[in-house]
Amino acid sequence: MSFIELKNVSKGYGSGQSRTEVLDDINLTVEQGEFVAIVGYSGSGKTTLMSLIAGLIEPDEGTVKVNGELVDGPSAKRGLVFQNYSLLPWLNVESNVGMAVDQVYGADNRKTRRERVHDSVGMVNLTPALMKKPAELSGGMRQRTSVARTLSMRPDVLLLDEPLSALDALTRSVIQDQILDIRTELGQTIILITNDVDEGLYMADRIIPLSIGPKSTFGPEVKVDIERPRDRAGLNHDERFKTMRNQIIEYLLQQKEEEFAALGSQQVELPDVKPLDLTKKESHTFGWKRQVASLMSTKSSQN
């Protein structure tokens, strides 16, 4: 039996006329300790999928099972890292993480809980910023705090919902490596949602593309059988990497084309405008002078 199991899951929002089907007939199995990346365009229902597994929302049809049990609400065993950090701005790093620890390990004494907080913060190398508030942290540090908060609950599954999308490329690669290190150490099952194919290929064991919504469903998956630890720089020259990358990107592009084809009848007609001829002398005057000039010319042409 697989660790995470989604069977024929469908989910839509709204009712009546305004109803939109977001996910349709999703089937997913993830083994214990596996790292799965799900790539797709924005708006294809990735966050909805994550919320389903986390237990924040319930599927309209189908079942979501984790470790053989039906998911019927959030649990500390399934740690969700939000796209937009979701730190509480009035608490410092220690208290933000501490809140999660108190909630899950409330029975332990104060000292053990504090140590747990410090361990988790140390795991993402944020110990110097323990006493800082989120407003004083950079985007990367905020997301690391969010990761630390989730790790502090010692989840079996890490659900990463586009955790790095808002970060710059350098910070991104640093945190990618940090997440991989933590995984080597703790061995959780991880589901990563991303819109960056390279990120998925670098980090995951398996990549599954999601089709464009509405009614998104999974495309053909790609198994990333590149040995770990992977070499970020060397990867670009690896033939296997190139093939996989093309395979996924082709699928995603094809999706886009199909969408365009479907919308073909609704194509917007472009206005028929000619560019200004900059070689002509009068057109060198820009700004209000030109506007006045063009106004005058339309007036004179009306006359």
Added chain:
Amino acid sequence: MDTTQTIDNENAIPDSSEPKQDRPKKENREAWFNANGVAHTLNKLGLGFFSPFVRLAAGDEPAKQVREIVISVTLPLFAFGVFVGLWTLASFYVKTDSLALPNPSQTWEAWQGILAFAEDEKLNAEKFDLRMQERIVPMESALAQANGELGIAQTNGDTGAIAVLQQKIAEIEAQISKYQSRKYVGPPTFFDQIWISLLTVLVGFLAATFIAVPLGIMCGLSRYFNIAVNPLIQIFKPVSPLAWLPIVFIFVTALYSPSEEATITRSLLISALTVTLCSLWPTLVNTSVGVAGIDPDHINVAKVLKLNWWQRLVKIVLPSALPLMFTGLRLSLGVGWMVLIAADMLAQNPGLGKFVWDTFQNGSLSSMAEILCAVFVIGIIGFFLDRIMLVLQRFVSFDEQAI
């Protein structure tokens, strides 16, 4: 401030206009105190006006700081000068048969008069206490003597004498406490009236807070509750204090009968509750908006952490509503202080409003000047109350963007 703090601040606020050669100077001022830290604290306390002085004292870009100070001192002084000029000019023309707008120097004299009167009353009170003391002293020696005699009578076992002496002692003690309880009863001074006004506004404001905050939280939490009470809120919100006062008057007179020495008299309570009714709305509305407008991400955090209803309220909802709540409280106190003057006038609560009204009715030559003094004092106190609330507001707000 420890050294790490200093370094952090230097990093956080890089001063681009500072040339690189100034480095040794910077070390100098670090050795003395952390100008940036102090200036930051001053800004947070609403005393940003003083931060150029602090930076100047620390030797941080003296030319820039001097320019800042010259601007921040001369411009307000100039505006004040224009104001005094216009006031003086107006005092030549604004005259009725019995009253006239006093000019600034007359107003200043009236202020001196108010101070002198307060000083005088203080002396009178001291003299009165002294007189009472003079009367108590012989009684106390009589008491000591009687106690001594009682001791002798007790050792002798003279029951008749003991009874007589005990009665005598009780009489003397009663008399002493009577004199001790006598307080000087003079006309209230201006400062007594300021104190009464502050007490009134405090009572009214606290009552408003105790009503508005829980109501606001309920409005914010429950859509149904909000729909139910919203019409009442909208109708009562714009009502003037003058209209509330008679209604409050009935309630207080019917339900509250304090003893004569009570600090909170009927008139004070009437005034305070009028303040309450007029000032609770900003807090109520802001609290409900703050609670209702909680970030959905934070709700998700609460769900993932499986917080129960109470934990959600205390750990997520209230802290996130706190900045808006304090914005409301600040507005409320401002409204309360404004309403108070009118309420004092009508309720005859011996505060600043009554001072203004009585002085106006008095109609002596210096009346108008005294009223002008009261206007300035009311304004200055209102300003300080607002500053206090601003500091509190900044203290609780987590984005540090409060204006």
